[in-house]
Amino acid sequence: MLRVLDIHTYYGNIQALKGVTIEVAEGEIITLIGANGAGKTTTLMSISAVVPPRSGEILFKGKPITKLSPEKIVGMGISQAPEGRRIFPGLTVLENLDMGAFLRKDKAGIKEDLDYVLDLFPILAERQGQAGGTLSGGEQQMLAISRALMARPQLLLLDEPSLGLAPIIVQRIFDIIRKINSEHGTTIFLVEQNANLALQVSHRGYVMENGVITMQDTAANLAANEEIKKAYLGI
Amino acid sequence: MVAEIRKSLIAAVWFIFLTFPLMVVKVNTIENTVEWRWHNMLIVGVTFFFLSWLWRYLLQKKEEGTLTTKGALTKWTDRVMNEPAIYKPLIAVGTVAALLGPLVLSEKHMQPLISALIFIVLGLGLNIVVGLAGLLDLGYVAFYAVGAYAYALLNFHFGLSFWAALPLGAGLGAVFGILLGIPVLRLRGDYLAIVTLGFGEIIRLILENWDDLSHGPSGIANIPGPTLFGDVLSRSDSTVLIYYVIIAMLVFTIFVVNRIQNSRLGRSWLALREDEIACQAMGIDRMKTKLAAFAVGATWAGMAGVVFAAKSGFINPKSFEFWESVLILSIVVLGGQGSILGVILAAFVLKLLPEYVRILGEYRMLLFGAAMVLMMLFRPQGFISNVRRSYEFHGLDEEGADG
Structure with missing residues (x-):
């Protein structure tokens, strides 16, 4: 579904990605794990074209999307819940969700998806009129995921959904990620530092270090790998 | 102690x-x-x-x-704006007063009143750019000048009437808004303010120095007022007609601004102000959204400019100096960013008070500055803080009109 082919991405003169190749098949949950500064977020930002790669190619369903603008890419069916949640603090929960559906005109479909996400996260229904900034961290993460879902993506990019949340909330969010994948058929590309949980929910995984992919395997194999255990699982 | x-x-x-x-x-x-x-x-x-x-x-x-005045004022404004039983009669009284105005007031009072009304329209226009989209524009008066000169020159060369110039002025305002918007899209905050300031000065300097186009510092005189069904009106009748034109324009502006505020475009401006990266991830086109803000804001300035030219009958670059931009921005900030009622109130205070309190004389600017400092310290949200209607899904039928 998504093929990232040897992309190199820079911030000014600093090279963040040094030839990253990733493949995501339809219906999968794949995870990208790695330490701070490895280039995980940059990979997602490159796919979304917020920080476009300088060389290499990204194909979505066979079509090159490397040269497209961020909004075109959202329009094609890739949406992202960015790192640090980045919800709109001054807009209400419902307005945040409506912004997620910004490019869509089908009112019936939007309503359907709204019902779906409010069903996934009932707390958001309770908080619907509240300003986004007044939500707790966990609720904001739920809102960020819901907002990305409102674009009705075929591929959902999630950047560190566990960031700064209590273990019990993280567990709940990961359960829902799995649910979105199995019930809605949404392909999910998950970037995580919490390798343990990420590998539990995903089918395959990539390990990233200093802007290059160092390992790729099924999630089960990665979780069993001695090196990974030592470096990322803390066992 | x-x-x-x-x-x-x-x-x-x-x-x-x-x-x-x-x-x-x-x-x-x-x-x-x-x-x-x-x-x-x-x-x-x-x-x-x-x-x-x-x-x-x-x-x-x-x-x-x-500080009791603060709490009381907020409570009072909230109450007035949220209870139909209170605000409906107030609107009615306001409408009647506005319609009867010219019958009661003499020409001497009509002129400053029309000026104030023009500045309300300008304030509401700038409010879109500054209050909603959060783009600090210090050169807003340039679009006002574009509107005024558009009418004056089109009339001078081609004999175009006020009514034909009004939409043209608005359109030209929008075009210039986009022209300014394109180069400054990447800028934010202070940098944006400086560039827009420069833009305002460029327009003024062009008007001052390009004699063949704009007649230079001496300006353009004998700009006719609006005609009524083809009849040329006397000076005082013309003033009355302009008064009603600007009132109609004001009602139209309030209606449009109110609609925009609660539309998806309005919300995307607010969203863009809060987090650009999140907006990009949502598929909101930064370029288009910001350009739309500049264009829509400038449209009102263009229209107001046409009315201004018709009202004064004479324009020169002196009317479009940086100070006017500051005044309009002050109206927005003092009134409360994003608040329609606040802008109206502030325009009256800032534009009419100095006209009638002549005693202040040279101390006007001093007091103006002091008032601003005090305002920002004690009531930074402006006279009337923006009570934004929150957006709710009401099922499909009712929701249809929105967005």
């Missing part, structure tokens, strides 16, 4: 020292003597002692959150 008094005393002494050469020493150049006006020192000292004390008192009250 004692500490407070001591601080105020220090402030008073400091001011005595600062104003000493101005207030106390007076050199008589004819007789070559120096007059020492010691009594002035006492006046300065006592005045600043009390001012400083009052200042500290108010600041302290503010920190304690017991």
Whole structure:
């Protein structure tokens, strides 16, 4: 579904990605794990074209999307819940969700998806009129995921959904990620530092270090790998 | 308490020292003597002692959150705006007063009133750019100038009437808004403010120096007022007609701004102001959204400019100096960013008060500055803070009109 082919991405003169190749098949949950500064977020930002790669190619369903603008890419069916949640603090929960559906005109479909996400996260229904900034961290993460879902993506990019949340909330969010994948058929590309949980929910995984992919395997194999255990699982 | 008094005393002494050469020493150049006006020192000292004390008192009250006027005013405005039983009669009274205005007021009062109304339209237009989209525009007066000169020149060369120039002025305003928007899209905050400031000056300097186009500093005279069904009106009738035109324009502006505020475009402006990266991830086109804000804002300035040219009958670059931009921005900030009612109130205060309180004379600007400082300290959200209607899904049928 998504093929990232040897992309190199820079911030000014600093090279963040040094030839990253990733493949995501339809219906999968794949995870990208790695330490701070490895280039995980940059990979997602490159796919979304917020920080476009300088060389290499990204194909979505066979079509090159490397040269497209961020909004075109959202329009094609890739949406992202960015790192640090980045919800709109001054807009209400419902307005945040409506912004997620910004490019869509089908009112019936939007309503359907709204019902779906409010069903996934009932707390958001309770908080619907509240300003986004007044939500707790966990609720904001739920809102960020819901907002990305409102674009009705075929591929959902999630950047560190566990960031700064209590273990019990993280567990709940990961359960829902799995649910979105199995019930809605949404392909999910998950970037995580919490390798343990990420590998539990995903089918395959990539390990990233200093802007290059160092390992790729099924999630089960990665979780069993001695090196990974030592470096990322803390066992 | 004692500490407070001591601080105020220090402030008073400091001011005595600062104003000493101005207030106390007076050199008589004819007789070559120096007059020492010691009594002035006492006046300065006592005045600043009390001012400083009052200042500290108010600041302290503010920190304690017991500054009663603030709470009361907020409560009062909230109540007025949220209860139909209160605001409906108020709107009715306002409408009747607005319609009857020209019958009661003499021409002498009509002119400043129309000016104030034009500035309300300008304020509401800038409010879109600054209040909603959060783009600090210090060159807004340029679009006003574009509208005014569009009418004046089109009339001068081609005899175009007011009614034909009105939409053209609006359109030209929008075009210039986009022209300004394109190069400054990447800028934010202070940088944006500086570039827009430059843009405003460029337009003014072009008007001042390109004699063949704009007739230079001497301006363009004999701009006709609007005609009514083809009839040319007398000066005073024309003023009355312009008054009704600007009232109609104001109603239209309020209607449109209100609709935009609660549309998806309006919300995307708010979203863009809060987080650009999140907006990109949502598929909101930064370029288009910002350009739309500039264009929509400039449209109103263009229209207001046409009305201004028709009203004064004479325009020159002097009417479009940086100071006007500042005044419009002050109206937005003082009124409360994003608040329609606040902008109306602030435009009346800033535009009409100086007209009628002539006693202030040269001290006008001083008081204006002082008022701004006080306002930002004690009521930074403006006269009336924006009560944004929150967006709700009501099922499909009712929701249909929105977005």
